[in-house]
Structure formats: C-alpha cells, structure tokens
Amino acid sequence: NQQFLLDNRPAGEAVASNFKLVSSETPPLQDGQVLVRHHYLSLDPYMRGRMSDSKSYTAPQPLGEVMLGGTVGEVVESRSPRFQPGDKVVGMGGWQLYSVVNADEPGALRKVDTSHVPLSYYLGAVGMPGVTAWYGLVKIIEPKAGETMVVSAATGAVGSAFAALAKARGCRTVGIAGGPDKCRYAVEELGFDACIDYKLHQDAASLSKALKEACPDGIDGYFENVGGMVLDAVLPRMNAFGRIAVCGMIAGYDGKPMPLTCPALILTSRLKVQGFIVTEHMDIWPEALKELAGLVATGTLRPRESVAEGLEAAPEAFLGLLKGKNFGKQLVKLI
Numbered sequence: 507n508q509q510f511l512l513d514n515r516p517a518g519e520a521v522a523s524n525f526k527l528v529s530s531e532t533p534p535l536q537d538g539q540v541l542v543r544h545h546y547l548s549l550d551p552y553m554r555g556r557m558s559d560s561k562s563y564t565a566p567q568p569l570g571e572v573m574l575g576g577t578v579g580e581v582v583e584s585r586s587p588r589f590q591p592g593d594k595v596v597g598m599g600g601w602q603l604y605s606v607v608n609a610d611e612p613g614a615l616r617k618v619d620t621s622h623v624p625l626s627y628y629l630g631a632v633g634m635p636g637v638t639a640w641y642g643l644v645k646i647i648e649p650k651a652g653e654t655m656v657v658s659a660a661t662g663a664v665g666s667a668f669a670a671l672a673k674a675r676g677c678r679t680v681g682i683a684g685g686p687d688k689c690r691y692a693v694e695e696l697g698f699d700a701c702i703d704y705k706l707h708q709d710a711a712s713l714s715k716a717l718k719e720a721c722p723d724g725i726d727g728y729f730e731n732v733g734g735m736v737l738d739a740v741l742p743r744m745n746a747f748g749r750i751a752v753c754g755m756i757a758g759y760d761g762k763p764m765p766l767t768c769p770a771l772i773l774t775s776r777l778k779v780q781g782f783i784v785t786e787h788m789d790i791w792p793e794a795l796k797e798l799a800g801l802v803a804t805g806t807l808r809p810r811e812s813v814a815e816g817l818e819a820a821p822e823a824f825l826g827l828l829k830g831k832n833f834g835k836q837l838v839k840l841i
C-alpha cells in the first residue's frame with residue numbers, strides 16, 4: 507500500500523512538505539473487515555482545517571496518520587457477509603491506495619449503484635458536496651419559485667449542484683466565480699442565469715455593483731462558500747428577510763483575516779444567517795442523494811471534474827484547490 511501521512515502542520519499557507527508519502531503492508535483481515543481498492547480519492551477544502559490544530563467544529567487530524575478523505579472503490583477481499591468482492595463502495599478510505607474497513611460500523615462503507623451514476627460522482631454531485639448544497643438550499647434558505655439565489659465558488663463541487671437544485675425550484679440563479687472560463691461554463695453548461703467574475707473587481711463596492719445588475723430584484727438566498735470581499739459585496743444586495751447559508755469561508759482557510767465590513771446590514775435587512783456542517787445532518791442524506799442522483803440520471807446536472815493522476819499528485823492538487831486551480835470537483839484517480 508502507498509499512503510500520504512500528515513507529517514507536520516502548516517505555518518500559514520499549506521505546503522507540499524506538510525505531507526509524507528510512505529509504503530506499508532496491508533494487515534490481514536479480521537472478521538467483519540473488508541479490503542477496498544480505491545479508484546478515486548476526493549480532495550475537499552475541509553481537509554485544510556483538519557491540518558491545523560486551531561479550535562474548530564471537529565478535532566484536528568493527528569500527525570503521522572494517513573490523511574483523511576473520501577474515497578470510492580471496489581471491495582477486493584471480504585470477511586463481512588454484507589460485502590462481496592466486486593462491490594462498488596464509497597467510504598472514508600483516506601489518501602492511500604487501499605483501506606481496511608470495519609464494515610459493520612454504521613456508515614463506514616456504503617454500496618453504490620454505478621448503472622446510471624459514474625462511480626466518481628459519489629464523491630461529488632451525488633455525494634457529500636451535493637448533499638451540502640441540498641442542505642443549505644432546502645433547509646436553511648428555503649427557496650420559493652421566482653426568488654433570486656446567489657452562490658459563490660459557483661462552478662465547484664458544491665456550487666454546481668446548488669445551481670441544479672435551485673433551478674429545479676424555479677429560482678433565478680446567479681453565480682460568482684473566478685475567471686472568464688468558469689463564468690462562461692456556469693452559464694452555458696450549469697444553467698446559471700448569470701455569473702460574475704469576482705477577479706475583475708478590485709473591491710467589494712465594485713463587485714456589489716455588478717451583483718446589482720445581475721440581480722435586479724435583489725437577492726433572497728445566498729449560499730456562502732468563500733467569505734471576505736465576496737460576502738461584503740453580497741450583504742448590501744440582500745432583500746429584507748433574506749437567508750444566508752454559511753457553508754464555507756475558503757478565502758480564509760490559509761489564515762488570511764476576513765473582517766466583515768458592515769454587519770449592521772444583518773439587522774437592518776432582518777437576515778437569517780446560519781452556518782452548518784453537513785455531516786451533522788445524516789437524516790436528510792437519503793432524500794438529498796435521491797434527488798441529486800435523479801438530476802444526474804436525467805442529464806440536468808452534468809458536473810465537471812478536475813482529475814489528478816496518481817496518488818503522488820494529491821498534495822499539489824490539494825494546494826491548487828485552495829487557490830482555485832480546480833475547475834469542478836477535484837479528484838485524484840488512483841487506478
């Protein structure tokens with residue numbers, strides 16, 4: 507087996523030398539265990555938080571252990587009656603080629619059907635990022651047909667699923683993304699009604715003006731993935747009683763401070779602002795996954811993937827994700 511361990515914690519920006527590649531033997535299986543060969547590893551922004559030991563909603567990743575991460579793959583050996591060799595499964599196998607999983611642990615491993623949904627999508631649109639978009643939209647923003655929805659990091663794993671879900675509910679849907687290619691793709695392929703390139707704007711006031719043009723009726727729901735200047739630009743455009751689902755603040759993950767310029771707008775516009783962690787809401791996953799799989803099967807949601815080749819490519823691909831180099835769901839193909 508080959509594995510990436512977290513070797514040391516970042517001081518400021520994360521760097522490739524925070525990770526260490528090692529080889530090891532996979533241990534023999536005990537009763538109830540299965541051996542999974544990973545086809546894809548998911549790279550996700552939350553991993554940056556786990557690399558640090560500052561206070562967060564969950565414990566940091568211990569040093570010297572395999573980097574955690576979502577994986578899809580195939581059962582190659584089983585000592586559990588619940589899984590057979592050849593089963594396609596999704597789990598949290600980590601940054602490695604194989605994992606030994608206690609298959610009886612609830613939620614440790616889930617069989618997936620690849621007849622209508624490609625295996626890798628279970629790490630993106632029909633997996634954790636898709637469910638994240640669903641939860642923020644359906645449970646926090648509670649959209650009504652005809653309302654205007656805005657999402658940042660619009661072409662990413664979460665943002666692209668958000669667009670399909672919001673359009674399905676009859677909302678005007680506007681994205682914010684970095685660069686002309688991502689914005690064109692958002693409108694032409696993802697079905698956004700408009701997409702704004704935040705990189706064309708030096709400050710929040712200028713971005714806010716562009717938002718006013720793209721959202722002539724104001725913004726009723728905002729799905730926040732980024733923070734900083736983008737949030738500052740959106741707040742003045744929120745309609746009274748608007749709802750903001752705070753999902754991520756990626757602009758600050760590498761330690762950049764992100765002061766909020768005008769928090770009084772939350773009061774004067776009577777906004778609901780709510781953060782959430784998708785893995786704390788496992789009860790809604792089946793319903794969300796069912797809708798997302800349906801959108802994929804009908805071709806309504808055609809997510810894009812950025813695929814790095816081979817385990818060795820994982821650190822650079824991950825650092826790129828934190829800088830917006832990915833275009834769609836960032837994966838590492840392992841076989």
Ligand code: NDP
Pocket residue numbers: 550551552634635638659660661662663664665682683684685688731732752753754755756757758782783784785827828829830831832833834835836
């Ligand atoms: P993406 O696929 O959207 O990739 C990250 C994107 O963030 C980049 O492509 C880039 O897009 C944007 N970005 C990166 N750095 C910056 C920056 N400094 N300023 C502005 N934008 C930046 O990732 P995901 O879809 O997986 O995740 C999106 C967000 O959702 C993240 O904040 C993540 O932490 C959060 N999340 C939260 C969960 C929860 O339970 N609360 C669960 C899953 C995800 P661009 O080029 O357009 O700027």
